[in-house]
Each structure stands twice: as structure tokens, then as C-alpha cells.
Amino acid sequence: MFKKIIPIIIAVIVLLSVVGMFLYFHLNEEEVITTTDNNYDYHTIIYKGETYHYNTDVISVLLLGIDSKENVDGQSDHISLLIIDRENKDLKLLAIPRDTITEIDVYSEEGEYLGVTDNFLGLAYPNGNNAGKGAISALKATSKLLYNIPIIYYAVGNMNILPTLPEIVGNHDVVLPDDSLSYINEEWTKGYVYNVNKDTIETYLRARDVREDFTNKNRMLRQNLYLEWFFDNIKNVNEKDNSFLLDRISEILEDCDTNISLSEAETFYEIAIGSMRSDPFVYSLQGRYARGQFFDEFYPNEDELESLIIKLFYVKEF
Numbered sequence: 001m002f003k004k005i006i007p008i009i010i011a012v013i014v015l016l017s018v019v020g021m022f023l024y025f026h027l028n029e030e031e032v033i034t035t036t037d038n039n040y041d042y043h044t045i046i047y048k049g050e051t052y053h054y055n056t057d058v059i060s061v062l063l064l065g066i067d068s069k070e071n072v073d074g075q076s077d078h079i080s081l082l083i084i085d086r087e088n089k090d091l092k093l094l095a096i097p098r099d100t101i102t103e104i105d106v107y108s109e110e111g112e113y114l115g116v117t118d119n120f121l122g123l124a125y126p127n128g129n130n131a132g133k134g135a136i137s138a139l140k141a142t143s144k145l146l147y148n149i150p151i152i153y154y155a156v157g158n159m160n161i162l163p164t165l166p167e168i169v170g171n172h173d174v175v176l177p178d179d180s181l182s183y184i185n186e187e188w189t190k191g192y193v194y195n196v197n198k199d200t201i202e203t204y205l206r207a208r209d210v211r212e213d214f215t216n217k218n219r220m221l222r223q224n225l226y227l228e229w230f231f232d233n234i235k236n237v238n239e240k241d242n243s244f245l246l247d248r249i250s251e252i253l254e255d256c257d258t259n260i261s262l263s264e265a266e267t268f269y270e271i272a273i274g275s276m277r278s279d280p281f282v283y284s285l286q287g288r289y290a291r292g293q294f295f296d297e298f299y300p301n302e303d304e305l306e307s308l309i310i311k312l313f314y315v316k317e318f
Contacts, residue, residue, distance in 0.1 A: 052314040057087035076125035098122035155258040163198040180218035
């Protein structure tokens with residue numbers, strides 16, 4: 001049943017690109033490319049003189065939002081990691097900018113593996129699709145970015161599911177956190193009460209002013225706020241009318257792909273519905289944005305990244 005819940009979570013964070021796919025991919029190609037080995041051992045690490053062990057009660061699910069109506073066609077415009085703590089019955093979400101520059105695998109158009117290069121994390125999925133390995137390629141790149149933490153599961157959703165969300169949990173009045181939508185409507189400034197419904201949800205979750213630098217971070221903020229509200233309310237819907245919820249979710253499944261088995265899904269579902277949401281629920285990578293040759297680029301702060309990985313995935317040795 002959790003296999004049906006995951007697509008909902010994916011749908012909330014699905015991003016739709018406003019920059020052409022051709023430019024985003026082809027204008028940022030690197031010359032090839034040497035194969036490298038990343039042998040960082042995640043099991044036990046030393047951090048600030050203390051020993052930490054990987055928390056084996058944690059399961060990570062890579063969530064990809066694809067910017068098309070077909071999973072095989074688009075890039076992963078949004079990348080998040082759903083972190084499930086089986087022991088503490090706890091959920092967290094790590095939001096990762098699509099503009100993150102990191103090491104990704106490169107394939108030819110014929111699917112031949114060429115090696116690795118530093119490029120946008122959001123391109124790992126479409127590039128891997130040349131070899132029929134889109135989700136696996138994105139999973140591998142995300143794991144490398146996060147110091148090789150194990151990521152076994154993935155779930156992929158596309159833009160078809162966005163209008164369904166308000167039908168499941170209802171419309172939502174949200175107070176705009178900034179002025180990032182005012183380029184569409186001059187009234188949509190910070191503090192404006194914006195009604196998210198099936199007709200407006202796409203604008204709220206994906207719109208950004210491409211004339212300005214670094215506007216993806218404003219879009220991610222809006223998505224995170226909606227996701228926290230959505231997660232809180234999905235439990236209420238489940239308690240009031242479980243059959244309605246499952247019927248609506250089943251309509252979403254046709255456009256989603258996951259490698260989670262039925263037995264695993266049932267376990268995850270129980271944790272998700274019975275969990276107490278962490279505060280904060282959504283974590284974000286900290287770092288700096290820079291103007292690239294054609295597009296915005298994001299570089300994580302390595303010190304803060306290591307500290308966050310310790311917090312989310314490790315337990316201290318006593």
C-alpha cells in the first residue's frame with residue numbers, strides 16, 4: 001500500500017522545467033570524461049574526532065519528478081530523498097537542488113557507457129535513459145553526492161499527477177513566502193493568500209522567473225511548504241475515507257515507476273501512516289549558487305553537507 005503513497009509524495013514535488021530540454025542538456029555537455037572510482041566507505045566514519053556508524057534502521061527512497069508526461073522523455077527536475085527510520089517510526093525528506101553540480105555517469109545516444117563527468121544532477125536521469133538506466137543512474141549519482149550512503153529504492157513520477165493532488169487532500173490557502181510569483185501577477189507578493197487547487201497547483205509548484213538568477217530556490221521553498229502541509233493532511237484523509245484515498249492514488253500509479261516490492265511497500269506504508277512527522281520534516285542542502293555559462297549552478301557546502309549526513313544517516317559510537 002505504501003507503493004501507492006509514494007507516488008503522492010512524488011507528485012507534490014514534481015517540477016516542470018521552463019528551460020528548453022535541448023539547451024539544458026546539450027549546452028552543458030562536457031568532453032569525455034574519464035572513468036573514476038569513488039571508494040568512500042560509508043559504514044563507519046570519523047567526524048570531529050568522534051566515531052559514527054551508519055544507521056542500518058534507515059531506508060532511503062530516491063524521489064524523482066520528471067518534467068514531461070512520459071517518464072522516458074524528461075529530466076529529473078526535482079530530486080529528493082525520502083528517509084524512513086524503521087526503528088523510530090520517523091520520516092524525513094532531503095530536498096536536493098536539480099542544479100547541483102556533481103559527478104554523473106555519461107552514456108552515448110546508443111547507450112554505451114563513456115565514463116563520468118561533473119554536470120547537473122538533474123541530467124543523470126535522462127542521460128542514463130540512453131541505456132535504459134535512468135533511475136539507476138540518478139540513484140548512483142545521488143549516492144555519490146551524499147558520501148556513498150546506500151540508496152536502494154527509487155520512485156519516479158511525472159507531471160500528469162499534479163492536478164490530482166487537490167482532489168485528494170482538498171484545496172489549500174497558502175501564504176506566499178516571498179515575491180517570486182509577482183512576475184505573473186503583481187498581487188502575488190509576500191503575504192498574499194494564494195489558493196492552491198487543481199487549476200493553480202502547477203503554477204504554485206513549478207513557476208519561476210527565468211529572467212532572474214537563482215529562482216529555483218524560491219520554487220523549492222514553495223514546494224517544501226506545500227509538502228509539509230500535504231503530509232500532515234494525508235493522514236487525516238486516510239482516517240476519514242481510506243477507500244477514497246486508495247482509489248484516487250490508484251489513478252496516479254499508471255504514471256509512476258518504482259522498484260519497491262509489495263511486502264516492502266506494506267512495511268513502508270505502516271511506518272508512513274503511523275509516524276510522527278519530524279520537525280523539521282524537510283531538510284535542504286546548504287551551499288552557494290553561481291552563474292554558469294548558460295544556467296544556474298549549485299555547489300554544496302562540504303562541511304555543512306557532512307554535518308547533515310551525520311545527522312540524518314548516522315549514530316554516534318558510545
